[in-house]
Amino acid sequence: MKDVASAAGVALKTVSRVVNGEPGVHPQTAERVRAAIDLLGYSRNESARVLRSGRTATIGLVIEDVADPFYAGLSRAVEDVVIEHGCLLLSGSSGEEPGRERELVETFCARRVDGLIVVPAGDDHSYLRPELDAGTAVVFADRPPEPGIDVDTVLADNAGGARRAVRHLLEHGHRRIAFLGDDPAIFTAAERLRGYREELGDRFDPRLVSMRSPSAAGVRAELDRLFGLDDPPTALFTGNGRYTVTTLRALGRQRVALVGFDDFELADLLDPGVTVVAQDPARMGQVAAELLFHRVTGDAGPSQHVELPVQLIVRGSGELPAKA
Amino acid sequence: MKDVASAAGVALKTVSRVVNGEPGVHPQTAERVRAAIDLLGYSRNESARVLRSGRTATIGLVIEDVADPFYAGLSRAVEDVVIEHGCLLLSGSSGEEPGRERELVETFCARRVDGLIVVPAGDDHSYLRPELDAGTAVVFADRPPEPGIDVDTVLADNAGGARRAVRHLLEHGHRRIAFLGDDPAIFTAAERLRGYREELGDRFDPRLVSMRSPSAAGVRAELDRLFGLDDPPTALFTGNGRYTVTTLRALGRQRVALVGFDDFELADLLDPGVTVVAQDPARMGQVAAELLFHRVTGDAGPSQHVELPVQLIVRGSGELPAKA
DNA sequence: CACCTGTTTGACAACGTTGTCCGCCCCTCC
DNA sequence: GGAGGGGCGGACAACGTTGTCAAACAGGTG
Incomplete structure (x- = not known):
């Protein structure tokens, strides 16, 4: 960005404004900046943006195994909702191992995902407490968390x-x-x-x-x-x-x-x-993701528990x- | 981290050292730091780490559709290799749309993934040129890139x-x-x-x-x-x-x-x-991921083209x- | 022509981490 | 007892971005 700025002969902040479509930039200046961006093949560094803004635009998904058709369908549905919200999806398979589940959740949290969808493998979720307190939105799908943890859930009947x-x-x-x-x-x-x-x-x-x-x-x-x-x-x-x-x-x-x-x-x-x-695994994924985005966008109401019908x-x- | 440092009564850098297991910290000091970390429920901010170090420890995977058993199997195999290398996987489904493929790749690159595994939907990959020049490792699986792009490939016979x-x-x-x-x-x-x-x-x-x-x-x-x-x-x-x-x-x-x-x-x-x-979709995913990590860890040899047998x-x- | 207003631009700090470099302290050896 | 050295801790800059605030400028008005 610094290079782009000097190439276009403007200040860093002006480039930032152009990149983010902020108002208050002269069209002619903006054009010059865009030309410099194309010339240099610049692309914004999302890591820095995240660091500054705090929002990662990333959701974490922990399932049992992507290769299982049930979870594959769920994944795809989650992915679609996530993309629709302009976010990306980090996913991991726990393989039904509580330790792996926890590792994945903690790794996702260290990367400051905005929200988590978890199909739990274990039944000890005390490790989630600090993350919940830190404001990370969490939805459990397919299986509920341990009784003490109060989060949104989507279960089948x-x-x-x-x-x-x-x-x-x-x-x-x-x-x-x-x-x-x-x-x-x-x-x-x-x-x-x-x-x-x-x-x-x-x-x-x-x-x-x-x-x-x-x-x-x-x-x-x-x-x-x-x-x-x-x-x-x-x-x-x-x-x-x-x-x-x-x-x-x-x-x-x-x-x-x-x-x-x-x-x-x-x-x-x-x-x-x-x-x-x-x-309906796709429906479960969709509902879970939608509940999650409600939370991510600030809904702080009591936890919701959806039960999906079976047929x-x-x-x-x-x-x-x-x-x- | 600042809070941890003041809680433990040490400098920022000392906490960083403890967190990263670097030598040169008195065991007793390290213990005090660890206690403070537990007390405060601190977890390192990976975004900042990425910003500083340049490595994201993240791999991007673009496939056609996770819900398709072939790609689900491939995904799972990629995931396993990625986790083994201490990285995480960002994945996305292109749905056989070239535009979506490109968007996904560009979004992944903006997040500075260390490497990309792509099952291409389209046959124009000129958009990859700047990323390749920037040093992002790329492997194509299942289908090759357009002729001008020289990257590792894994195809079936x-x-x-x-x-x-x-x-x-x-x-x-x-x-x-x-x-x-x-x-x-x-x-x-x-x-x-x-x-x-x-x-x-x-x-x-x-x-x-x-x-x-x-x-x-x-x-x-x-x-x-x-x-x-x-x-x-x-x-x-x-x-x-x-x-x-x-x-x-x-x-x-x-x-x-x-x-x-x-x-x-x-x-x-x-x-x-x-x-x-x-x-063997799992084998394809595994081979693709292994080729990718070779590149990520610095192998700059001529591109490799693996053809997997069918049965x-x-x-x-x-x-x-x-x-x- | 001075003054005000509004638009466009820029300087600077801050996000949280790590790499560099320096300084302190204590131990050992002369 | 003083000098040298190793082990340990800390100050500071930098990564690339964005928010804050202020400066510069143009245009209109009295």
């Missing part, structure tokens, strides 16, 4: 979706419905288990619940255990997209009634089509009848 | 993969093989078309080539046209994952021999399984025989 899935299977005559899902330490898994349990009521049987690793071997072993019971399940409810796919693969040609949580591409092309309870999509696998 | 796919169908008796792919203005689409054409040799028939929008309606219309020909195709080669899926959906129960470019989840679970020529995965759909 996990329990309601699970109830809907189970009810659907009950309506098709199933009485023995197994649940395969993540460790209940994960909020969404616990909520879906709760919905499953509530809907089953007296029919709930802990032996039909499997919360093991979503690896192919783990799922295979659990299916063997379940189908080896005296009173085996006639239907499966899988607790997220990964479990659904792994379970389908483990089942092979074996036809079992199944409803999965989370929609996935090609669910309609399998035979039978896979009935799912679908979330049962009937495709065939959930309508297979229970064998007599 | 698109033509070879297409030849392999076509050869596979020829080996199963097919003589009329249609190609459904993207606009040949897109490098990968053009390369795959080239491989297809080369492998077919004399059998190449331009009427069997369809390069229309990957929308459901567009693909449906093209299939109608192809199967309405006097001498219709007995096999299809789809030019990327999106086309493969859209085509499968359009085909419905209709069984046609098909090989797709790009692997996708659940390709094995469809009936028949979908034979594909698979790229035919046989699952059934490509082995359906040609009807007599």
